[in-house]
Amino acid sequence: MKTSLSFIARRAFAWIAMFIVLLIFWTSILGFRATWPLFAGALLVVIFVITTSTSHLRRIRLIAGNADASTLANRQRRQIEMPFEADEAFGIVNATIRELPRATEIESARDSLQIRAKVQRVDAYGAAVPLLEQMSKTFGMQRDLVFISVTPREGSCSVTVICEPENGAWSDLFVVDDGVNLENAEAITRAISRRIAERRRNEQASTKETVTEKELAVAKLGLLHAQVEPHFLYNTLGSAKYLIKSDPVRAEEMLDNLILYLRHSLPRTDDSLSTIAEELERARAYLDILQIRMGARLRTQIAVPDALKSVPFPTMMLQTLVENSIKHGLEPKTGGGTIWILARPNEHGVAVTVADDGRGFSTETAGTGIGLKNVRERLRLAYGGEASFNIVANFPAGIAATITVPAAGPKSDPKEVNHE
Numbered sequence: 001m002k003t004s005l006s007f008i009a010r011r012a013f014a015w016i017a018m019f020i021v022l023l024i025f026w027t028s029i030l031g032f033r034a035t036w037p038l039f040a041g042a043l044l045v046v047i048f049v050i051t052t053s054t055s056h057l058r059r060i061r062l063i064a065g066n067a068d069a070s071t072l073a074n075r076q077r078r079q080i081e082m083p084f085e086a087d088e089a090f091g092i093v094n095a096t097i098r099e100l101p102r103a104t105e106i107e108s109a110r111d112s113l114q115i116r117a118k119v120q121r122v123d124a125y126g127a128a129v130p131l132l133e134q135m136s137k138t139f140g141m142q143r144d145l146v147f148i149s150v151t152p153r154e155g156s157c158s159v160t161v162i163c164e165p166e167n168g169a170w171s172d173l174f175v176v177d178d179g180v181n182l183e184n185a186e187a188i189t190r191a192i193s194r195r196i197a198e199r200r201r202n203e204q205a206s207t208k209e210t211v212t213e214k215e216l217a218v219a220k221l222g223l224l225h226a227q228v229e230p231h232f233l234y235n236t237l238g239s240a241k242y243l244i245k246s247d248p249v250r251a252e253e254m255l256d257n258l259i260l261y262l263r264h265s266l267p268r269t270d271d272s273l274s275t276i277a278e279e280l281e282r283a284r285a286y287l288d289i290l291q292i293r294m295g296a297r298l299r300t301q302i303a304v305p306d307a308l309k310s311v312p313f314p315t316m317m318l319q320t321l322v323e324n325s326i327k328h329g330l331e332p333k334t335g336g337g338t339i340w341i342l343a344r345p346n347e348h349g350v351a352v353t354v355a356d357d358g359r360g361f362s363t364e365t366a367g368t369g370i371g372l373k374n375v376r377e378r379l380r381l382a383y384g385g386e387a388s389f390n391i392v393a394n395f396p397a398g399i400a401a402t403i404t405v406p407a408a409g410p411k412s413d414p415k416e417v418n419h420e
Contacts, residue, residue: 007053008054008057011049011053011176014173015048015174016046052176053176055176055178056072057072063182063183063186064186071182074164074172075162075181076161076181076185080189080193081156081158083155083156085155086113086150086151089150089159090110090113090150092192092195093192096191097115097146097188099191100184100188101119102122103117103118104118113152114150115149116147117145117146118146118166119144119145142166143165144165145162145164145166148160161185163181163184236254236293239292239293240255253288257288261285273313274312275309275313276304276308276309276310277309279316279317282318282319283322294331297336298336301338303340311405312408313352321403325399328359330356330358333358337356337397337398340353340355346404348404349387350407352404353400353402355398355399356394356399356400357398359398360393360399375389376389379405383405387405387410389401
């Protein structure tokens with residue numbers, strides 16, 4: 001109550017002071033006498049001050065819920081902390097101002113991180129009271145100004161919002177803005193807060209989706225580790241049983257390779273990367289088993305430099321390519337063929353190729369494509385756009401599948417993903 005009375009008294013004093021100055025000018029300078037119409041005009045001014053001040057006070061209470069020195073002022077200032085880099089924060093603020101109702105003449109400077117705009121005012125009561133409307137036009141209270149600056153900080157920024165009438169500060173003693181600039185400041189603050197919250201929700205949703213995708217990839221990998229095709233086991237054990245009688249040495253060699261293969265195929269406790277050396281050892285065990293079974297129909301050539309064997313490589317991915325070459329390329333071919341495993345450095349990292357001279361692309365040998373699809377999906381989840389997978393026809397026959405990964409491994413290891 002004290003603040004409200006002080007506000008009305010301050011405005012009344014300003015108007016009375018202006019009236020006294022006009023009265024002195026009227027009587028002393030111009031030489032006219034003070035007449036009753038002059039004093040009647042002074043009474044109307046007092047009524048005008050009380051009316052507009054009361055309307056302003058009531059509207060401020062409706063908007064802000066309370067009337068104090070900060071909410072009653074025609075000029076409003078807000079300080080907003082944003083958890084974004086300056087460029088991103090500037091984009092959010094710029095979009096907010098451009099959606100502000102009645103905003104015109106918007107000027108934004110990204111280099112200086114400043115935005116200026118003019119907002120056409122809609123008088124809260126002027127249309128209903130012609131005298132108030134005329135007074136507003138007389139003092140130039142037709143538009144309001146919005147000035148916003150972004151101050152960069154380490155990992156965040158501070159946004160300063162200033163809303164004020166277009167005319168000078170002297171007019172605040174005589175004319176009120178009926179809370180228009182308070183509305184503008186609150187609207188800008190709400191809009192920025194909403195955009196920040198929306199950005200956070202999108203980030204959380206994206207993070208949750210990524211975690212879900214990686215958890216799904218881990219589950220698929222666990223199944224891939226755990227599954228060893230039944231017919232491969234049956235055929236290998238059947239061959240070993242036959243060789244025990246006819247060639248015990250080769251039977252023992254086959255069982256040793258099977259044990260080595262199964263040991264490497266056991267699921268891990270996490271989705272940490274393997275190395276080219278470990279994956280090559282698993283592939284060798286698999287090929288040695290098939291070499292005993294297929295005999296001269298299978299030939300292998302492996303060229304992997306020692307310097308590349310320590311490079312991180314996705315688990316079971318090389319094995320998938322080798323199995324595809326055998327199953328769809330060489331086994332269906334009457335005379336068998338050769339499988340190559342090659343590794344070489346390139347400008348993108350390390351390229352690992354599995355090639356064969358088997359049946360190649362044909363409807364007779366085509367599988368479901370699930371294995372190759374899983375290869376692409378796992379590469380995307382582990383490396384983003386830093387890894388690639390290509391499969392092309394080999395010359396003169398067969399196919400060549402190449403996986404290219406960064407030599408240093410992915411930027412964020414899959415085992416660091418939070419699975420809570």
